[in-house]
Each structure stands twice: as C-alpha cells, then as structure tokens.
Amino acid sequence: MTNNGNQAIIALEHVVKRFPSGRTWFTALKDINLTLGRGEFAGLVGPSGSGKTTLLNLIGSLDSPSEGRVDVLGREVGKMNARESATMRKKHLGFIFQTYNLIPVYTVYENVEFPLLLLKEKADKRRKAVLEALEWLGIESKAKSKPTQLSGGECQRVAIARAMVKKPEIVLADEPTANLDAENSHHILQTMEQLNRELGTTFLFATHDEKVIKYLKRKIRLFDGKVASDEIIQS
Amino acid sequence: MIRFLIKGLLRDRQRSLLPLLVVSIGVMLTVFMHAWVTGVLGDGIEFKARFETGHVNVTTRAYAENAGQIPIDLSLEGAGEMLEILHSEYPDMTWVERTRFGGLIDVPDESGETLSQGPVTGIAIELLNENSHEKERMNLTDALVRGHFPDEPGEILISDNLFEKLGISLGQEVTLITTSMYGSMVFHNFRISGTLSFGMGALDKGTVIMDLEDARLALDMQDATAEILGFFASEYFEPETAKAMCQAFNEKYSYPEDKFSPLMQNMRSYPQIANLIDYAGLMTFIISAIFILVMSIVLWNTGLISGLRRYGEMGVRLAIGESKGHVYRSLISESVAIGLAGSVAGTLAGLLCAYILQEKGLHFDVNMDTAAVMMPSTLRAHITPVTYCIGFIPGLLSTVLGTMLSGIGIYKRKTAELFKELE
Ligand SMILES: Nc1ncnc2c1ncn2[C@@H]1O[C@H](COP(=O)(O)OP(=O)(O)O)[C@@H](O)[C@H]1O
Numbered sequence: 001m002t003n004n005g006n007q008a009i010i011a012l013e014h015v016v017k018r019f020p021s022g023r024t025w026f027t028a029l030k031d032i033n034l035t036l037g038r039g040e041f042a043g044l045v046g047p048s049g050s051g052k053t054t055l056l057n058l059i060g061s062l063d064s065p066s067e068g069r070v071d072v073l074g075r076e077v078g079k080m081n082a083r084e085s086a087t088m089r090k091k092h093l094g095f096i097f098q099t100y101n102l103i104p105v106y107t108v109y110e111n112v113e114f115p116l117l118l119l120k121e122k123a124d125k126r127r128k129a130v131l132e133a134l135e136w137l138g139i140e141s142k143a144k145s146k147p148t149q150l151s152g153g154e155c156q157r158v159a160i161a162r163a164m165v166k167k168p169e170i171v172l173a174d175e176p177t178a179n180l181d182a183e184n185s186h187h188i189l190q191t192m193e194q195l196n197r198e199l200g201t202t203f204l205f206a207t208h209d210e211k212v213i214k215y216l217k218r219k220i221r222l223f224d225g226k227v228a229s230d231e232i233i234q235s
Numbered sequence: 236m237i238r239f240l241i242k243g244l245l246r247d248r249q250r251s252l253l254p255l256l257v258v259s260i261g262v263m264l265t266v267f268m269h270a271w272v273t274g275v276l277g278d279g280i281e282f283k284a285r286f287e288t289g290h291v292n293v294t295t296r297a298y299a300e301n302a303g304q305i306p307i308d309l310s311l312e313g314a315g316e317m318l319e320i321l322h323s324e325y326p327d328m329t330w331v332e333r334t335r336f337g338g339l340i341d342v343p344d345e346s347g348e349t350l351s352q353g354p355v356t357g358i359a360i361e362l363l364n365e366n367s368h369e370k371e372r373m374n375l376t377d378a379l380v381r382g383h384f385p386d387e388p389g390e391i392l393i394s395d396n397l398f399e400k401l402g403i404s405l406g407q408e409v410t411l412i413t414t415s416m417y418g419s420m421v422f423h424n425f426r427i428s429g430t431l432s433f434g435m436g437a438l439d440k441g442t443v444i445m446d447l448e449d450a451r452l453a454l455d456m457q458d459a460t461a462e463i464l465g466f467f468a469s470e471y472f473e474p475e476t477a478k479a480m481c482q483a484f485n486e487k488y489s490y491p492e493d494k495f496s497p498l499m500q501n502m503r504s505y506p507q508i509a510n511l512i513d514y515a516g517l518m519t520f521i522i523s524a525i526f527i528l529v530m531s532i533v534l535w536n537t538g539l540i541s542g543l544r545r546y547g548e549m550g551v552r553l554a555i556g557e558s559k560g561h562v563y564r565s566l567i568s569e570s571v572a573i574g575l576a577g578s579v580a581g582t583l584a585g586l587l588c589a590y591i592l593q594e595k596g597l598h599f600d601v602n603m604d605t606a607a608v609m610m611p612s613t614l615r616a617h618i619t620p621v622t623y624c625i626g627f628i629p630g631l632l633s634t635v636l637g638t639m640l641s642g643i644g645i646y647k648r649k650t651a652e653l654f655k656e657l658e
C-alpha cells in the first residue's frame with residue numbers, strides 16, 4: 001500500500017540482492033517488499049551498511065536484483081536491457097549523490113544543461129529550463145563558475161538543479177547532506193520539500209542524518225538488509 | 236551534444252593536451268628512429284654501391300663471370316655508344332665509366348735505374364671530368380693525405396703507405412708496368428700528385444687512382460671500359476626498379492651465346508651484397524619493431540589510463556541516462572581524435588628531424604691517419620614511404636586500442652560499481 005493511496009510509482013516484491021564476497025555470497029538485501037506512491041517524500045534510514053545505497057541503485061536501475069522484482073513507473077527493472085534502463089533514467093529519474101559528482105570541466109550552467117542535451121531538447125527550451133532550475137536553487141549567479149570554485153553546499157545545489165532540470169518523476173538522493181553543514185543541509189531540504197510540493201516530484205532519500213530524517217514524511221527503516229519499520233508521519 | 240563533448244575535451248588538459256603531447260613525442264621518436272636506422276644501415280650498402288658496384292652496372296657477360304680477376308681483356312668495347320643508349324633509355328640515372336686493373340709501379344732513381352717496385356691495383360675513374368662527381372661519390376676528398384688531386388692528364392694518386400714504402404716524393408715520375416687490353420706488356424709514365432689513405436688494409440697496400448682517359452691511353456682501350464656504373468637519382472638502391480631495369484635491358488641487348496655482349500646487373504646480383512641488403516632490411520625491421528612495440532605499450536597505457544581516470548565521470552553520465560554505447564563511442568572518438576592529431580603532428584616533427592639528418596648528416600671527423608673511407612664518415616637518415624606511415628601504428632592504433640580496452644570496463648561493470656571506482 002502506498003502512503004497517500006494513489007497509484008504505485010515504485011514497487012518492490014521479495015527483492016533479494018547478493019554480492020559475491022570471496023568464495024561465497026554476501027546478502028545485502030533480504031526479502032524487501034515496498035511500495036511508493038507518486039509525490040511521496042520518503043527516506044530509507046538506517047545505519048551504515050544496512051543496504052540503503054544498494055536498494056536505491058536497484059530502484060535507479062543502476063543494478064539489478066538477484067531475486068524478486070523491482071517495478072519503477074510500471075516497468076520491471078530486471079527485464080529491461082541496458083538501453084531501456086538508460087532511457088528510463090534519462091527521461092524519468094534524477095540522481096543526487098553524496099559526493100555531488102559534478103563534471104569538473106564544465107561550468108555550473110553546462111552541468112545542469114547536460115541532461116537536457118541527452119534528451120535532445122531545443123536550445124531555447126534548454127536555456128529556459130536551466131535558468132529556472134538555477135533559480136529554484138538560488139545559484140543563478142554561479143552559472144559561469146566551475147565546480148572547483150564552489151563550496152560544498154553550492155555544489156550540492158548544482159547537483160540538485162541537474163537532477164531537477166528535466167522535471168523527473170522520481171528523484172533518488174543518496175546521503176545528500178553527508179558533506180554539508182547544518183545550515184546548508186536545512187536549506188537544501190527546504191528547497192527539495194518545496195519542489196516536491198510544487199512539482200509533485202517523488203523523492204526517495206537514503207540517509208542516516210537526523211537533519212534529513214526530520215523532514216521526511218515517511219521513514220522506511222532498514223536494518224541488516226531488511227525493512228525493520230515503515231512509518232508514515234502525519235502532518 | 237558533440238560540441239558539448241569537444242568543449243570538455245579541449246578544457247581538460249589532462250585529457251587533451253597531455254595525451255596529445257605524449258602521442259606526438261612517441262610518434263616523433265618512432266618516425267625519426269625508423270628513418271635513422273634505415274639510413275645508417277642503408278649507408279653501408281650505399282657505400283659499397285658508390286665505391287664498387289653501382290646500383291646497377293653494365294659489363295660484358297664474360298667480365299661479369301670473372302669479375303673477381305678484374306679482367307680488362309674482357310672489357311666492353313663501344314663504351315661511347317653504350318653510354319648513349321643508357322642515357323637515352325634511363326635519363327634520370329647517373330652513368331659513369333670505371334676500369335680496374337692490376338700492375339706494377341716502378342720508381343726510378345736519378346739515372347733512370349729501378350730504385351724500388353711494388354704491385355698495385357689501378358682504379359681509373361672520370362677524375363678530370365668535374366661533372367662526374369666521382370671524387371665525392373667515392374669519398375676520396377676525405378682520404379687525401381698529401382699533395383692534391385690530379386688536375387691535368389698524366390697525374391695520379393697513390394696509397395700513402397706505398398708512397399712511403401717505395402720512397403717516392405710528391406711530383407715525381409713513376410712508371411706503370413701492366414698489360415694492355417690486348418695482352419701486350421705496356422710501360423707508361425705518370426706523375427704522383429698526391430697520396431690517399433683509405434683505412435682499409437687491401438687498398439692501402441697498393442692502389443693508384445687515375446683519370447679514365449689516362450688509363451685508356453696506357454692500356455690501349457680506346458672507347459672501351461671495364462664497367463659502366465649506374466646510380467639512381469634518389470641516391471638509394473631501389474631493388475624493384477633495378478631488377479626490372481636489368482631484365483628489360485638484358486632482354487634487349489644481351490645475348491647468352493655472345494660473351495662480349497653487354498650484361499646489366501644490380502647490387503642484388505652479388506650474393507654477398509644481397510645478403511648484406513637482406514641483413515640490413517632485417518635489422519631495420521627488428522629495431523623498428525622493438526621501438527614500435529615499446530612506444531605502443533607507452534601509448535596503450537596512456538589510452539588506458541586516460542580512460543580509467545574517467546570512470547567516475549562515466550558513472551555520472553550513465554546515471555543521468557546516457558547509454559553505455561554512447562559513452563563508449565564518445566570515449567573512442569576522443570582517443571581517435573587525439574591519436575590522429577598526435578600522429579600527424581608527431582610524424583611531421585619526426586620527418587623534419589629525419590629530413591635535416593638526411594640532408595646534412597651527422598659528420599664524424601675522422602683522424603687522418605686512420606681515415607676509413609671504406610666506412611661512411613657521414614651518417615644519414617633516410618626517409619622512405621614507410622617512414623610516413625609507421626608512426627600511426629603506435630600513435631593511432633595503440634592509443635585507440637588502449638582506450639577501447641579501458642572502455643570495455645564500462646560494459647563489464649555494473650553502473651553502480653563505476654561510482655565505487657570514484658570513491
Ligand atoms: N558491489 C558490492 N560488492 C560487495 N558488497 C557490497 C557491494 N555493494 C554493497 N555491498 C555491501 O552491502 C552492504 C550494504 O551496503 P550499502 O547498500 O552501501 O549500505 P548503506 O548505503 O546502507 O551504507 C554493505 O555491507 C556493503 O559492504
């Protein structure tokens with residue numbers, strides 16, 4: 001069941017993920033069942049090593065499950081080929097990483113523009129969308145800077161702008177505040193909360209940061225590769 | 236999109252300028268090495284051609300068979316006519332006449348009695364004909380020890396060793412005793428104008444060098460010559476052309492049943508020289524191959540590393556939704572562009588260096604006493620058609636293959652793992 005009762009945008013059934021570890025296998029996810037509805041602002045929370053990143057990668061089609069099925073936007077991730085999953089990421093998913101992962105040779109503007117180039121958007125449409133995204137994040141003045149000239153908070157805002165510029169249906173954010181101070185963390189969370197409200201984008205976080213957890217409307221607690229609790233916060 | 240990628244390539248010096256430099260330098264060294272090895276090893280052969288065999292030569296069939304005995308009685312008659320034929324059929328080549336013969340030098344005292352005597356090998360060349368450039372071709376200029384080159388008929392040069400042994404003085408008249416072309420004993424007086432040191436035992440023991448017209452007079456061989464040597468305009472032996480020339484010439488002018496009919500041979504007709512040419516070719520091949528291999532490994536690694544270095548970036552691009560094929564192709568295109576630009580630049584630079592060393596050469600100032608004219612004193616590079624393309628093997632092929640290999644990681648790894656490489 002989903003939080004707000006509308007159709008499921010992400011659905012996991014009996015998902016198991018194993019990694020080879022020496023001669024045996026290490027099971028990082030054990031029988032995960034989970035459903036997320038459109039427009040949720042949810043988070044996978046739990047200690048380091050509990051399987052949050054692994055689960056996020058499965059949903060983001062960067063990896064495939066060992067067992068069970070992962071459905072994203074009505075399609076089964078495990079059955080998609082590389083091209084199809086790339087297309088899904090390109091059109092519908094936005095990623096935010098702990099380490100920002102901006103491309104250093106490009107300016108802020110160009111980094112944010114990149115997803116639109118992949119979508120083959122027209123130049124004027126791109127320009128409008130990039131400027132709008134920079135504005136949401138309050139970094140219009142940094143458009144011509146290179147990532148190396150920015151602070152961590154600014155870098156993460158660029159990364160969010162890059163994830164949001166194509167107005168994806170789902171944004172997956174892995175420890176987005178791990179390298180940020182309290183003030184920047186709050187600022188970024190407030191921005192994302194606002195984008196969630198205004199654009200209806202579904203957000204799924206992976207975090208163990210209390211500052212983030214405070215903002216979540218749903219806390220899915222992972223422990224040792226299993227869902228330990230799933231708590232919906234009434235506002 | 237393409238413009239976007241090119242922008243990134245140009246901005247990232249580590250990705251463009253650095254590999255470009257490495258590729259250019261690697262290619263330059265390869266190209267230069269090839270020209271240098273080809274030149275130096277080839278020079279030994281060219282020297283042999285210039286001093287002895289020509290690139291091709293024309294003698295009578297009988298002379299060719301007994302060439303070791305320098306049999307002037309088997310010389311080619313009608314040399315003038317033959318030269319005309321050669322000049323008209325092969326106008327691009329240089330043709331010179333030479334005759335070698337055996338004899339005795341007799342040094343008289345004041346009263347005309349024999350003071351001393353020594354056996355000599357005579358080499359008659361177009362010495363007084365400035366247009367023949369024989370002096371330079373045979374590297375005699377470097378070999379002069381005393382006196383000067385003959386500048387009028389009747390003057391000859393003699394090995395410095397023999398000059399001392401026989402107690403000759405410069406400008407003295409000596410008598411050459413030998414047999415004429417027709418087998419009769421002849422005596423002819425010459426004046427010693429200078430001495431030569433070759434740095435080669437056999438030649439230093441007893442050689443006289445004289446003008447061909449003097450020899451003709453002395454040996455009674457009007458309009459005859461032992462050999463006519465031909466040299467290619469490129470100044471390098473061209474085996475294929477030479478072979479074809481010989482075949483065509485002999486079909487037209489040589490008759491197996493007439494042993495005095497002319498026969499054209501090329502350097503490869505002499506088994507020893509053919510071996511030498513093959514050996515030089517093999518050495519050139521081996522040295523170039525080793526060099527290409529080393530350069531290839533270096534450039535392969537450059538390609539590999541520049542690919543590996545960017546696994547993180549690849550990961551992000553894949554996460555954003557670029558397809559693996561697209562990322563891979565852009566990686567390969569970049570390395571093709573760099574490999575191509577580097578190969579062209581490196582080849583040009585290498586050719587320039589090689590050209591300078593081909594035209595100017597590296598001159599070794601040899602000591603007069605040990606002057607070895609039989610060894611080239613100037614080492615030169617030699618640019619061949621192969622030199623133009625050889626740099627592309629390490630420059631383009633290895634660089635791109637290296638990148639391809641590192642890029643395969645994009646396919647083999649799960650996208651999620653590419654991020655791990657970053658951390
Ligand atoms: N590619 C991998 N190979 C082997 N083990 C892995 C791999 N990815 C994750 N793991 C293991 O799976 C467990 C969960 O990892 P992860 O999902 O990154 O946890 P979290 O994000 O909650 O800190 C860890 O014990 C980790 O070592």
Ligand SMILES: [Mg+2]
Pocket residue numbers: 052053054174175206
């Ligand atoms: Mg994690």
